[in-house]
Amino acid sequence: MSASTAPAQAGRALRAPARGTLLGYLMLLPAVAVIVLLVIVPMAVIARQSFALSDPLLGGDVGGFTWANYTKLLDPVYAKTMGYSLAMAALNAVVCLVVGYAVAFYIATRPASRQPVLLMLVIIPFLTDFLVRSFAWITLLGSGGPYVKLARLLGFDASSLVPSQFAVVMSLLYAFLPVAVFPIYAAMRSIDPSLREAAADLGAGWWQTHRRVYIPLSASGIGSSVMLTFVPTLGVFVIPVLLGGGKDPLVGNLIVTLFTEFRNEPLGAAMSMVVLILMLLSVAVVAGLLRLLSNRKAA
Amino acid sequence: MDTVMDRVVSWFARLVFVFLYIPIIAVVVYSFNASEVSYRFTGLTTRWYGELFHDERLLETLRTSAIVGLLAGLAATAIGFLTAFALVRYRVRGRAFFLGAILIPLIVPEIVLGVSLLTIFSTAGIPNGLLTMVLGHIVITLPLATLVPMGAMAALDPSLSEAATDLGATGWITFRRVLFPLLRPSILAAFLLSFTTSFSNIVISTFTSGVGTTTLPLRIYSTLKTGLTPELNALGTLLVLFTLLVIALVGVQQMRRILASTN
Numbered sequence: 001m002s003a004s005t006a007p008a009q010a011g012r013a014l015r016a017p018a019r020g021t022l023l024g025y026l027m028l029l030p031a032v033a034v035i036v037l038l039v040i041v042p043m044a045v046i047a048r049q050s051f052a053l054s055d056p057l058l059g060g061d062v063g064g065f066t067w068a069n070y071t072k073l074l075d076p077v078y079a080k081t082m083g084y085s086l087a088m089a090a091l092n093a094v095v096c097l098v099v100g101y102a103v104a105f106y107i108a109t110r111p112a113s114r115q116p117v118l119l120m121l122v123i124i125p126f127l128t129d130f131l132v133r134s135f136a137w138i139t140l141l142g143s144g145g146p147y148v149k150l151a152r153l154l155g156f157d158a159s160s161l162v163p164s165q166f167a168v169v170m171s172l173l174y175a176f177l178p179v180a181v182f183p184i185y186a187a188m189r190s191i192d193p194s195l196r197e198a199a200a201d202l203g204a205g206w207w208q209t210h211r212r213v214y215i216p217l218s219a220s221g222i223g224s225s226v227m228l229t230f231v232p233t234l235g236v237f238v239i240p241v242l243l244g245g246g247k248d249p250l251v252g253n254l255i256v257t258l259f260t261e262f263r264n265e266p267l268g269a270a271m272s273m274v275v276l277i278l279m280l281l282s283v284a285v286v287a288g289l290l291r292l293l294s295n296r297k298a299a
Numbered sequence: 300m301d302t303v304m305d306r307v308v309s310w311f312a313r314l315v316f317v318f319l320y321i322p323i324i325a326v327v328v329y330s331f332n333a334s335e336v337s338y339r340f341t342g343l344t345t346r347w348y349g350e351l352f353h354d355e356r357l358l359e360t361l362r363t364s365a366i367v368g369l370l371a372g373l374a375a376t377a378i379g380f381l382t383a384f385a386l387v388r389y390r391v392r393g394r395a396f397f398l399g400a401i402l403i404p405l406i407v408p409e410i411v412l413g414v415s416l417l418t419i420f421s422t423a424g425i426p427n428g429l430l431t432m433v434l435g436h437i438v439i440t441l442p443l444a445t446l447v448p449m450g451a452m453a454a455l456d457p458s459l460s461e462a463a464t465d466l467g468a469t470g471w472i473t474f475r476r477v478l479f480p481l482l483r484p485s486i487l488a489a490f491l492l493s494f495t496t497s498f499s500n501i502v503i504s505t506f507t508s509g510v511g512t513t514t515l516p517l518r519i520y521s522t523l524k525t526g527l528t529p530e531l532n533a534l535g536t537l538l539v540l541f542t543l544l545v546i547a548l549v550g551v552q553q554m555r556r557i558l559a560s561t562n
Contacts, residue, residue: 038438040403
């Protein structure tokens, strides 16, 4: 409630006399220039390049028009990476959602005075350098590290988990968990705690309370949470190399390799376009599900 | 009224908080490890910090990261503040459209932004270097640098600028004497968060770096490919301290408002 009225109020207050609108447009000019020149035009160029021919010897874009770059992505080498990336991104989104939901619910149901502290504890790892967060797992899961020692102490015959798919999944969860918590918490914060009591009074069990009260009321946060974890996972290229040993690359790795090593820019551009389309699709799916849910609520 | 399930979820969440800090603590602890081999713990030493400060190549990348972060952070903060002010204060047509446009870099996968920038710079004949990297970092920090002051402007008391006008202050004086001082913490927050984002960026940097503009994350990444060294743990510890410093400077209140406004 208050979140949606506050900006409107401030808008009225700051906007005082409606004059100098020209000045307003002038102030927007630098940002518009940045977005147009450094985001929109470059993406249009990439879209065009994804249909260009590439010189098989020298690499690079030699113009022309072909669908070959897109059909080449169906080649098992690339299709396999694509499928693996999608599976990994979906897995990461689901794991982050489940764990993030639990954490967000925990924070949102603590006394108001303790919530900022708990939120802060989630923010600190989130703002810690991405590489530091990733390489810490090499120490923890690597040979002779705490994981192996602990497992041996307990009598298991454990060996280094780096590189392994488990290490990749683990560090993806670690990297994206805070991003999954924030939107769900933001949505849950405005849920009246008395609804929970009311649900209990009406005989709803734990699961029913969540299914009928908490999940529908925090649906927008859940949607953002899924989008903020699914799409960025596709672009990750550090974690698969450091913790997965580079054997199972994600789309992100492939795009970097195509551009910087193979110099096959049209193929890299086509792959980037596919990632962009997947992003748009996931936005559409999430928006559609949300609309469906709010319609059901209204009905 | 807590059910068994509530208690299970609570304990699970507490474990997740532990999980969030295990790697950070590991980096700090292992940075004092006397052993050359990163995983065998043989005793305490501060040797790696000493080596860190004598690693000329590393210090060079640190300088580059600081310069890029400073330039990109300042530019993004200035542009972001102007944008936020225009969107909140003036009756510009297509407010939602402009705001949406500013947020594009948040939604488009960074890797796509990176390859797009690489392509446009090479098409335009601009060699990769300091300029291209700063421009790339402005793109990814601009949404944050706009949202932070916008959130602060939304939280301002509506009666303040009315009172200033009633007391005879002109638009410029109201801005300089009333609005700007109140918005200063959010401007600092926008800058610090932009600087941090730029400083730790690796995706955009990979595509926009040129000869002589290797940043710290790029250097850490290439070192890591050959193996983790104790020196990197020492560096990681300093980066953790840097994060805590930024959070302390930005402040908890500000941080909460930022998180609320990004939704």
